[in-house]
Structures are given as C-alpha cells and as structure tokens.
Amino acid sequence: MADRPTSIADAVTTSVRVEAPPDVVFEFFVDPEKLMRWMGRDVDIDPRPGGRFWLDINGSDKASGEYVVVDPPRAVAFSWGWEGSDLVPPGSSEVSLTLIGDGGATIVELTHSGLPVGQDVEHLKGWTHFLGRLQAAGQRQAPEV
Amino acid sequence: MLACVDAVARALAEPTRRTILQLVRDDECSVSEIASHFAVSRPAISQHLRVLQEAELVDVRSEGTRRYYRARPEGLSELRGWLDEFWSDRLARMKIEVEQQQWREKKGQRSREDS
Numbered sequence: 001m002a003d004r005p006t007s008i009a010d011a012v013t014t015s016v017r018v019e020a021p022p023d024v025v026f027e028f029f030v031d032p033e034k035l036m037r038w039m040g041r042d043v044d045i046d047p048r049p050g051g052r053f054w055l056d057i058n059g060s061d062k063a064s065g066e067y068v069v070v071d072p073p074r075a076v077a078f079s080w081g082w083e084g085s086d087l088v089p090p091g092s093s094e095v096s097l098t099l100i101g102d103g104g105a106t107i108v109e110l111t112h113s114g115l116p117v118g119q120d121v122e123h124l125k126g127w128t129h130f131l132g133r134l135q136a137a138g139q140r141q142a143p144e145v
Numbered sequence: 146m147l148a149c150v151d152a153v154a155r156a157l158a159e160p161t162r163r164t165i166l167q168l169v170r171d172d173e174c175s176v177s178e179i180a181s182h183f184a185v186s187r188p189a190i191s192q193h194l195r196v197l198q199e200a201e202l203v204d205v206r207s208e209g210t211r212r213y214y215r216a217r218p219e220g221l222s223e224l225r226g227w228l229d230e231f232w233s234d235r236l237a238r239m240k241i242e243v244e245q246q247q248w249r250e251k252k253g254q255r256s257r258e259d260s
Contacts, residue, residue: 016239
C-alpha cells in the first residue's frame with residue numbers, strides 16, 4: 001500500500017493465568033536463572049530502566065533490548081529486537097507485561113507493540129530474516145513444551 | 146500457521162519475487178509487463194508469480210487470456226498471527242515453570258511440617 005510503506009502493525013496481545021501470586025511470577029521476568037527456564041539458553045540482563053535485556057533463544061537467535069519499566073510486582077516492559085535484523089533491530093519494538101493479582105493467582109497480560117510492516121523491498125528482506133528466526137525458535141521450542 | 150509462514154518466508158526469500166511484489170504494489174500488472182522488467186524467461190516469471198500466489202501475497206484477475214497481478218497487503222499482516230502464537234507458547238512455558246516451582250515449594254513445606 002503506497003500510503004503506508006513503513007506503517008506500524010497492530011500490537012500483538014496475549015495473556016495467561018498462572019497459579020502463583022504476582023511477586024512469584026514477577027521474578028520470572030527479572031531473575032536471570034528463572035527467565036532462562038522459559039525464554040532461552042542464555043541471558044544477560046540488568047533489570048532496571050535502561051538496563052540491558054539480552055537473550056540467546058536457541059543458540060543462534062538473539063533478542064536484544066533494554067528494560068523500560070521495572071515495577072515489582074505489577075509491571076515490566078522491555079524493548080525488543082533481533083540481532084542482525086534490519087526490520088526489527090535490537091530495541092526497535094516494545095514488549096510490556098502487566099501482572100494482575102487474582103486470589104492467589106496472577107493474570108499476565110503481554111503486549112508486543114511497534115512492529116513494523118511494509119511492502120518495501122528492504123522491509124520484505126527484513127521480514128524474511130525475522131520470520132526465519134522466529135520460525136527456527138518456534139520449531140526448536142515446540143517439542144519441549 | 147507454520148505452513149503459512151513457511152510459504153511466505155519462502156516466497157520472500159527470492160530477490161526476483163521481492164522485486165515483483167514491489168512492481169505490483171500499487172498497480173496491477175500483466176505477466177508480460179512484469180516480465181519486461183527482468184532478463185529471465187517468461188515461464189520463469191510465471192513460476193515466481195505462482196509461488197507468490199500460493200503464499201497469498203498477490204491477487205490475480207483474468208481478463209480474456211490475460212492475467213493481471215496485484216500485491217495483497219493483507220498477506221503480510223496475517224503473519225501477526227504467528228507472532229501471537231510465539232508469545233502464547235512462551236507464556237504457556239512460563240506458566241508451567243512457575244507452577245512447577247510453586248508445587249515443589251509447597252511439597253517441601255509439607256514434608257518439613259510432617260517431619
């Protein structure tokens with residue numbers, strides 16, 4: 001579409017209910033050992049605003065950004081991108097999480113916003129790269145879930 | 146969803162097909178108009194167009210014996226669904242890890258209370 005060569009896609013949103021209180025769940029976003037259990041093989045994080053957020057998802061695909069919000073046990077947000085991706089470079093999109101207490105459980109709401117979509121040749125290249133990475137990450141992860 | 150992503154990723158991986166998409170982005174073009182931009186044979190272009198069509202990245206309209214192609218912008222936006230799935234899977238995994246930890250802790254507490 002000519003009028004939106006680099007427009008922003010609608011945010012991706014999803015949520016999950018976890019049978020544990022928010023303070024326990026929050027640790028899984030800021031404690032390196034706990035984050036690694038569900039998100040990657042290696043992490044390098046400094047959980048404070050402006051601090052590093054880096055994940056090795058599967059040995060070759062690396063997500064990189066910075067913590068933007070660290071508000072225990074209610075909210076955490078980090079910028080997000082892929083190392084080596086022109087389309088979604090490190091820190092170019094944002095993932096924010098809200099933790100809502102519900103009895104002894106927690107509703108975790110995730111929003112991934114700022115994702116570019118376009119039909120420019122450069123963007124298409126970016127998509128190919130980005131999708132290849134996500135796909136590889138998804139397939140490698142699937143048997144373990 | 147993976148099949149759809151596969152088809153799109155494969156379609157976009159080829160430079161000629163990316164250029165074709167660019168050509169038909171704003172206006173529909175006939176096969177011969179598209180082919181005139183490339184040094185490769187017309188059957189080769191038709192083959193590229195077929196791949197793009199299978200990935201639902203282009204729409205095709207027939208008029209007599211001519212076929213006109215146009216980019217289908219929704220094609221790429223459908224990939225958003227795949228990202229939805231990526232995060233849903235990740236959060237599902239996080240849920241399992243947290244709940245297993247909770248269960249282990251509760252069990253540990255109980256066995257301490259019992260002894």
